[in-house]
Amino acid sequence: MATIAQAIRMALHYGEKNLGVTDVFGEDVGPPLGGVFTATQGLETAWNSPLDERGIIGAAMGIAMAGGKPVAEIQFADYIFNTIDLLKLAGNLHWSSYGQYHLPMVVMTPVGAGIHGSIYHSHSFESVASHIPGWKIVAPSNAKDAYGLMIAAIKDPNPVLYLKSKALMRAVGDELIPGEPADKRALDSMINAPVGDRADWQPRWPEGLTDYTIELGKAAVVRAGTDVTVISYSRMLPLCVAAAAEIEAETGIRAEVIDLRTLYPLDMETLEQSVRKTRRVLVVNEDTEVTNFGEHVLRKLIDRCFYHMEAPPTLLAGVDVPGIGLSPLLEDASVPQPAQIKEKILELAKIPA
Amino acid sequence: MATIAQAIRMALHYGEKNLGVTDVFGEDVGPPLGGVFTATQGLETAWNSPLDERGIIGAAMGIAMAGGKPVAEIQFADYIFNTIDLLKLAGNLHWSSYGQYHLPMVVMTPVGAGIHGSIYHSHSFESVASHIPGWKIVAPSNAKDAYGLMIAAIKDPNPVLYLKSKALMRAVGDELIPGEPADKRALDSMINAPVGDRADWQPRWPEGLTDYTIELGKAAVVRAGTDVTVISYSRMLPLCVAAAAEIEAETGIRAEVIDLRTLYPLDMETLEQSVRKTRRVLVVNEDTEVTNFGEHVLRKLIDRCFYHMEAPPTLLAGVDVPGIGLSPLLEDASVPQPAQIKEKILELAKIPA
Amino acid sequence: MTIRPDTLSRGVHQAPSLTPELKLTIHEMMIVSRVIDEVTISMNRSGQGFFWIGGPGEEAFGVSLGLQVKKGCGPDHDYLHLHYRSNPILVAMGALPIDTLRQMRSTQTDPYSGGRNFVNHYAIHAWNVTPVTPTIETQYVMAPGTAWVQKRHGGDGLTIVNGGDAGTAEGDFASCLNWATRPGAELPILVIVNHNGYGISTPAGQVQSSTNIAQRAEAYGMRWGVVDGNDLLASWAAIAEAMAYIRSERKPFCLQANVSRLHGHSSASGANRVPDEIDPIARFEAHLIEQGLATRQACDDVWERVRAQMKEDLKQVLSEPLASDRDRFITFTGEKPSFVSPDSPRR
């Protein structure tokens, strides 16, 4: 049973061995550290870049132009905001070169709160990112998806942004990734770098890793229900699932929880089908609420099924404040908490038809 | 009767003479050019910066920290996207310094399509900008507002982003700015730099310019109506007014058109009042449609008056493409056109209650 | 130029030698490039196209560069990350003048951008010409990427990046110098600054302390030089020397070319011919005549011939349809366009 960090590591290993990944790079991505969350330990193609996010994105674009397949990391999404112009260029070069160039590149970056990261280790990125045309965006909430979405991102010939929740990085899934050993300790001893001197360390990769792919643009109904649709992803997803389970146990109200997994392009079919059924929809994410990606999801649903909605299509998101404070009291008051998620679901469910 | 460019110029002149503006700067903002749209000609405090947007925003922040009051220009909003991290810092320094610092700075930048600017002279910025906490945002649609909003922006002790439509820069208003000569030619001869050598030129500023201020956060109902609410701003606003006028002449349907003027903070009272009356709402802007600021406006209205809505709250925005093409056929197919605006208004008006 | 002489490895792609024949070819290429600018400026004035920007004044350096490029596709060949004054380079590489007129006209036939981008914003995948980005200086952070692939690939291919003087104020220029010189991973990259003394209306002396921008390379341990970009022979030699070093040593070189800006910044400033700037073509013609390689009359004949041909090209271009919305929705590769407006037939 891998953590999400291990799942990413294994997918990147599979990618460099089988899918043509040429460079996994970024700040502290190579040895000895292998990434601030260990997601790139032991990889053959991993290397440390200068501390220069613009240089990282630019280099990834150049590598992709010259036939390489880079996976570039921005150490924290909090530090990606000086590269938006470059991300826009990466997203428009295919279009503006009239289809001559395309950029098979992956950019991965940790997002969200939940680790007492204070203002600059807590940023979300989906709202700004989804406004940049030409990028596909994924945001896994469990290890198996983390693997399958990374494989899909690598295979895609277009720029793909891979958002990984900092707080979930050590979360262990409950589904086995095809090919991984079931014993967590065994896996740890094979692919985790030792503490201390690791100059001579070599990972032993599981033999049976596969091409397991989660198609981009496909959401997953992770908990079936009939009374409210709850749409989420990344760190908020398990909180929504837990809230739904509690609510069902306590009240019998059955919320359907959908894990978007891919934020762009949206799986409108799955969403619409659910909302037409439940006639109530809540989107939950932790980005700040003004011009929030969840508002886009709601608008798309309104375009398709307004007349089926019996309650206001609702967003539960981060409060419109300039940052997440270090004090836990500040953080908790700034991003959705389990109690608020429950409350919102119940509120929507209880609105009379 | 001033153009918007002249209105800005006069407001900046008033600002440097009476409101403590210390620096008006940016690329080609000082003499001899006075800005690529002439909006900074003849100003005493205007100077040319290095070609470095990060340096410009950073310098503005530093000037504001040290007690100055800068108005910085980014030559085109298309080139502001390498500074988003700095704009975020500017927006959070008050909060993160626990109220010790505040940044009285204005950043102005031309936005939008409409001048055959192709991919990099056509960008909109309101969607990304409104997601950055700590900034107030204005976007005038006529010369008098351009003046009054600039005065308000200068007076405000917080960072204010001033979005000016490229295509409207030469638009002449139909309302006089307090203190300006009514004769356009007279004004031109007083404050427009001459063509050719202008080394010795000095502007003659109108004597009676005033403190005319449009309070931030106040929208204007620019055309009253009862049947549909149309919310817009900047370049799309006059198109919406024209569409509403044509529709009324042709069908008797009366659309109420609201000019937001300030995009953040939103004037929710004015918006809600109108929507409760018309029970139908259309937001029109030209930014691309995924995670679009208009979706936020709609969501806020849904939160407040979902049960009053008789038709789907609707967004008409730019198509989700990576850029505005140079060919007029491409541009016209990418941003809302008059016929589409009319069509959408009519569509909403005709939905039975 | 001040390159220290060095023993160069053999066997790498060689610059052609500057024979009398080649000089005459160069002369014609310079004129072709200039006439492209004449025609596109006139298209702007007559409403046959929109914004104009181009390279009049950069012909000596640009043609010298273009002829020494190892042209082709993939890391064995040179990559070019160019700015919007590079038509002399493209002409020397063999790009068709008519295609630039097409981009100026935003026709569907514009092979570089399908009528999407401004004139002189090239993209030629077959020749490793990466898309010209309208954002100043961003090419300097992408160039290390192609050079890194070349470094690893081996061979003698190199990466070329160019841009203006004012743009070097962006941090991206320094990023490029740093990425080009990572210890043990030095890149085969020719970092060029075309110094024309202005950024739009702002004189360089107002915003930059030194006229030797290339000197910044020094602190990174990178070789550098400054050349009179209006002097064809000097430009040719400087490029040849820098390229030979890069191709064989697989290390970077920073080359500044001081050039003219003969028609101001762009159509936004009128695009009129500026007096007082040196014309590199006139200077080269004086050389040709002095060397007895051409007469005044022979030179004039070339101008006339090129202008006549370009007139034909323009006629053709004006008969072609503007780019339409048919193709506007190709955001992603490898897929059917995902955003089809109901009224748009798809190609």
Place this chain on the structure above:
Amino acid sequence: MTIRPDTLSRGVHQAPSLTPELKLTIHEMMIVSRVIDEVTISMNRSGQGFFWIGGPGEEAFGVSLGLQVKKGCGPDHDYLHLHYRSNPILVAMGALPIDTLRQMRSTQTDPYSGGRNFVNHYAIHAWNVTPVTPTIETQYVMAPGTAWVQKRHGGDGLTIVNGGDAGTAEGDFASCLNWATRPGAELPILVIVNHNGYGISTPAGQVQSSTNIAQRAEAYGMRWGVVDGNDLLASWAAIAEAMAYIRSERKPFCLQANVSRLHGHSSASGANRVPDEIDPIARFEAHLIEQGLATRQACDDVWERVRAQMKEDLKQVLSEPLASDRDRFITFTGEKPSFVSPDSPRR
């Protein structure tokens, strides 16, 4: 250090002279700064605080700098744009150790950020200490702004900006050099690089070609120097000389200090004491003892006294409430908070 000697104008703010008394004060300040790090590291380990980062190893250079700052509010005084290893500077300026423990604890009483930011992210408006930004290198693009106000204002105030070695790979460092040297608008700014040889886990030699980062200033016509930041006397002199030049000539200077990183990057890497790095305090104590200004015992007494005091401080801090949501909504100045959650009483 290699500053050319120069005649300096008189009448500007002077560095205090390094008397025996001052040396003893410096010694104590260095210890105070180090003990703050000891205590905040232990708070991280015991769960009394979250992330730790700080300045152990930068005491010699930092205290020397802090004592030479012209402290106060407004352009007549020095502005400081610091990074997160600047506690020695702050201690020397007179900041209270307890306030750093408060920020580590994220209490409501944290005067720098109200419990919002990580430890050692200062903001002190009364002393021109601008908010420490968690984004590496962005301070280098803001610093020219305060220096520009000072240039225009006159007087002898200057702007100080510092940061690490790895961070100079960001283009913002070059932006700063360029903005500091605009012809006729040269800025009174001290541009500092604290070179500790690493960016987190990445050794400088892997990503930067030269160990003399300050040399980049040369191409901008800016004076520069490199000093052993573990050597208090050398640091003191280098700072004094650079500041005197800047204060009187109103021109910039780039100063690199080679320093130690005694506890690794941050708590994320364990914050254990690293062997093999020079300890600037031990070195200065050897000097004091050699000069007969102190004995080993006297030195140890200072350590003990400071540690005892800081224990009291910690006790106090642990009794204070964590920052609560009461104040989280102050986005704008001059207004009532606009975003009040229903259950949040407002101050």
